Amino acid sequence: MNAADRPDVDLPAVGIVANPMAGKDVRRLTSGATPISDAVKIGAIRRAVVGAIEGGAERVLISGDRARLGERALAGLELAGSVEVAEPHGWHTGRDSRLAAAQFRDMGAGAIVALGGDGTQRDVATGWRAAPLVPLAVGTNNVFPFQLEATVAGFAAGAVASGHADTAEVTTQAKIIDVTVEGSRSAEVALVDVCLVRGAFVGARAIWDLASVSEIVAAIAEPDSVGLSAIAAAVAPVGRNEAGGVHVRLGCASSNARYVPSDRHIRAAVMPGSYADIDIEHCEQLHFGRPVTLSGPGVLTLDGEREIVLGRGEGADVTVNPDGPYVIDVGAAVAAAQRQRYPFGPAVAGR
Structure with missing residues (x-):
């Protein structure tokens, strides 16, 4: 009916x-x-x-x-x-x-x-x-x-x-994050974060190997979060009701509990019951409507799940917008x- x-x-x-x-x-x-x-x-x-x-x-x-x-x-x-x-x-x-x-x-x-x-x-x-x-x-x-x-x-x-x-x-x-792959008419969205992960594997959709994460665009990066957005929250927090978002580019990550952080490193709760050390290479605040291009090869994860495979030379525009x-x-x-x-x-x- x-x-x-x-x-x-x-x-x-x-x-x-x-x-x-x-x-x-x-x-x-x-x-x-x-x-x-x-x-x-x-x-x-x-x-x-x-x-x-x-x-x-x-x-x-x-x-x-x-x-x-x-x-x-x-x-x-x-x-x-x-x-x-x-x-x-x-x-x-x-x-x-x-x-x-x-x-x-x-x-x-x-x-x-x-x-x-x-x-x-x-x-x-x-x-x-x-x-x-x-x-x-x-x-x-x-x-x-x-x-x-x-x-x-x-x-x-x-x-x-x-x-x-x-x-x-x-x-x-x-807020909502719009993701548009170059040359594609289709678009995807995320509510918390979009991450570029090196590799082309999408079978196990959830992310558990932090060393493969390269870049993060987050609309919500609150200090009490657990997950990839917690990395962004450690260096440039942005609340769910604040305008804009944040873009972070990572270096290496480690689960070594004895690691001594330097000025370029932070430690964050990347999964429930799990902290890791992360090398921060770049961080910037984002205004609404300003796209960040994430370039392959790699896989885009949307709110923690692998969704979009980018080949070498392919890119996607990732934009934090206010109309979620x-x-x-x-x-x-x-x-x-x-x-x-x-x-x-x-x-x-x-x-």
């Missing part, structure tokens, strides 16, 4: 995108990262559904997958609203999250709760660039998403979708909905 033919298409809706592969990459074997089980994701989906309906959503749309996370989350759950698990797209990769986000946009969703790490959030932004989004951390490197209780994350999304919280008042538009997804401030959205529902609040003070 097409969205236009659905009798409930005008009802306030929240989409839930859950990546079944989040938290299960190779970094579980090479670092101290904790595996994320299906049971954890199922519980989070279940709680987000309850919260979304409590927040005002009358429809909840859940992405489908081969692990049947959505169906398992709904088992035995009695709800006042309509809940639907979409048919799986069948890729069992990040492409499923991209397609689900675009599908939910076309089905009239007013907000999305995305369960996953930086890569999952990037996939959602690729499918729906301007999505009103609650990014819920369920992955290895969680720079972009937040550690939140899924119940209130769902509530906030439901409040935005239903209009109980004004989108303009409770969201901040995130609209990230929902969960606390502000919940408070706005409560003020609308319970306007007597201040009047009871002092009783």
Whole structure:
């Protein structure tokens, strides 16, 4: 059935995108990262559904997958609203999250709760660039998403979708990194960082060998981050709500704990439970709209996952821009909905 033919298409809706592969990459074997089980994701989906309906959503749309996370989350759950698990797209990769986000946009969703790490959030932004989004951390490197209780994350999304919280008042538009390969009509995006990695191997998509990393362009480089953006944060921090980004060119890296840093070296948390010494050759702040050309041979990683192979002499323009997804401030959205529902609040003070 097409969205236009659905009798409930005008009802306030929240989409839930859950990546079944989040938290299960190779970094579980090479670092101290904790595996994320299906049971954890199922519980989070279940709680987000309850919260979304409590927040005002009358429809909840859940992405489908081969692990049947959505169906398992709904088992035995009695709800006042309509809940639907979409048919799986069948890729069992990040492409499923991209397609689900675009599908939910076309089905009239007013907000999305995305369960996953930086890569999952990037996939959602690729499918729906301007999505009103609650990014819920369920992955290895969680720079972009937040550690939140899924119940209130769902509530906030439901409040935005239903209009109980004004989108303009409770969201901040995130930065986004546009990546355009020279001579190609297609483009990719990232939300945290784009890195040039020497070599042409893309089979194990996650990065665990820091010695192969050559350059980093980061939109978010906060001191409390873990991952490649933590390298940029050590020399030129830039917050998620600050304008622009940073470009860093690296030299060598080492995991030797006895290494004594010099003026050109820093030490950063490059993976959960893992620090490394990094040689910094170049660092500069970037303004919005100013491209940096990363040249092959090598592979471009987008938010920590190998995506684009560049041959010798090939290059890609990497540009930090201000027009990414609209990230929902969960606390502000919940408070706005409560003020609308319970306007007597201040009047009871002092009783």
